[in-house]
Amino acid sequence: MAKETEKKYITNEELKKHNKSGDLWIAIQGKVYNVSDWIKSHPGGDTVILNLVGQDVTDAFIAFHPGTAWHHLDNLFTGYHIKDFEVSQVSRDYRRMAAEFRKLGLFDNKGHVTLYTLSFIAAMFVGVLYGVLACSSVFAHQIAAALLGLLWIQSAYIGHDSGHYVIMSNKSYNRFAQLLSGNCLTGISIAWWKWTHNAHHLACNSLDYDPDLQHIPVFAVSTKFFTSLTSRFYDRKLTFDPVARFLVSYQHFTYYPVMCFGRINLFIQTFLLLFSRREVPDRALNFAGILVFWTWFPLLVSCLPSWPERFFFVFTSFAVTALQHIQFTLNHFAADVYVGPPTGSDWFEKQAAGTIDISCRSYMDWFYGGLQFQLEHHLFPRMPRCHLRKVSPVVQELCKKHNLPYRSLSWFDANVLTISTLKKAAYQARDAANPVVKNLVWEALNTHG
Known part of the structure; x- marks a missing residue:
């Protein structure tokens, strides 16, 4: 208990204030890190950090980094913890799933x-x-x-x-x-x-x-x-x-x-x-x-x-x-x-909403390069493509559990949907008589997302 009282805490609102050049903080699993200097040498570039500073980035960190990356965080620790630290059930399940896949060696086994x-x-x-x-x-x-x-x-x-x-x-x-x-x-x-x-x-x-x-x-x-x-x-x-x-x-x-x-x-x-x-x-x-x-x-x-x-x-x-x-x-x-x-608090939800899988037979995996499993790849970008088909059913179940979209279409149907999306926007662009930004009725009926 004594060690717990020695901890220093800040709120999420206070964390949000550290989002300017020279003062860049992020939180991972409730601990706060100063990445102001590290951003200059971050292997993934500065953009990914700049877009998420001032908030919890645990899910994104898990998705992009190997287990060895956790050891580097100690040098960036500010000594602060998040006082009102909470984890959504979706994130809990996502992190549990990532841990299980790691135990099975799906990130390390590269295949042939x-x-x-x-x-x-x-x-x-x-x-x-x-x-x-x-x-x-x-x-x-x-x-x-x-x-x-x-x-x-x-x-x-x-x-x-x-x-x-x-x-x-x-x-x-x-x-x-x-x-x-x-x-x-x-x-x-x-x-x-x-x-x-x-x-x-x-x-x-x-x-x-x-x-x-x-x-x-x-x-x-x-x-x-x-x-x-x-x-x-x-x-x-x-x-x-x-x-x-x-x-x-x-x-x-x-x-x-x-x-x-x-x-x-x-x-x-x-x-x-x-x-x-x-x-x-x-x-x-x-x-x-x-x-x-x-x-x-x-x-x-x-x-x-x-x-x-x-x-x-x-x-x-x-x-x-x-x-x-x-x-x-x-x-x-x-x-x-x-x-x-x-935002770092809805990582799984945003990936599910923004992706569409292409369904195909396993013998066509070489043609699509594994990217037909787009949601699976976005959730686990470090997973070799040879394992994406294996984890797909697990991802589908998690989406179903949390009422999130899991869209897997044939190549033909995906083309039809894409052309339909472009066509809707094209017809509205032709309406030069009415300023498109004020045509809220059409936007409400036809926009996606």
Whole structure:
């Protein structure tokens, strides 16, 4: 009892006040930590911390960090505890489930998926080289282009998994896999991916905090974008001007064509980050990896006999990757959305509301890269994809217990729902006579989230 009286306490309201630069506090399991200096060297970047400072972040910490990370917290402890510390029943069940999965070794057992995928990528790369260098028919060149697109899809899955540190236990090997599969093979910076993807996981389907939903002027998944929201991620206004209104008005028609060229946007985003003044981890290595890609890919294309063939080779390879871009949007575009920062007290609820799974047979898991289990991946981003199908029934039961949505749709049905979501917003964008922000009746009847 004497030790208990020695504890120092603050309330949640007092914790909220520590949310400014140089004074950043968070709480984990009722203990308060000062992350003002640690944020500068946080492996996951500063954005994820800045979005949650001043509140309890226990569930997010459990989701993103291995067990070894708990030992580092001692150096950041302020000596304070939360006086009015409470845990919701949903969070209790989530933490219990995570602990059980950890005991079963589901986070540590990586399986052999990575080895199989890398072997598949190597075989496809050989096939691409053979089709371009050893064959003279246009048909063979197009087959090679399709193979290259499929290679990029599978390589992106490896980059994604390595970015979550779920393919190798050794950090150096894992970083090498990131640079090889991301920068060198696909031309997309792993630094850019980690910067945006961590923010996406944390603020899943927040219209102003999640970069994966901020596609103005081309797409708007909600009429709330018509108010010209300010992106808290990019720190700029997402202006809904006449150009945006016109493009969004036809987004349900342009959706698939735009997806065919989605890779170009990723190239642009990569260069914008690497040439920015923002601190970029391993900037030199990222540049080196990108240079590798922009050496071998143009050389490969130049080996084709004519400019028309070169054009169609590039177009076909890009168009095939549209399958992956579509999948990423199916997982979130038609799910629930909200405006505002993420909160640490409803981690499970926000992930369930903002995700849609894609149902498929187990033999198709390789094609979806494990991301068809989107909710499972969001709840346990450190879990290797080979275990996601195993834990899916447990996650479904927990959602059912707490009356939370668990949406698992076929690829076809997910496409229909996504197009329907885009179509609703498109029709409202066409209503130029009535200011969209004042059309509250339509918003109440048609908005999702």
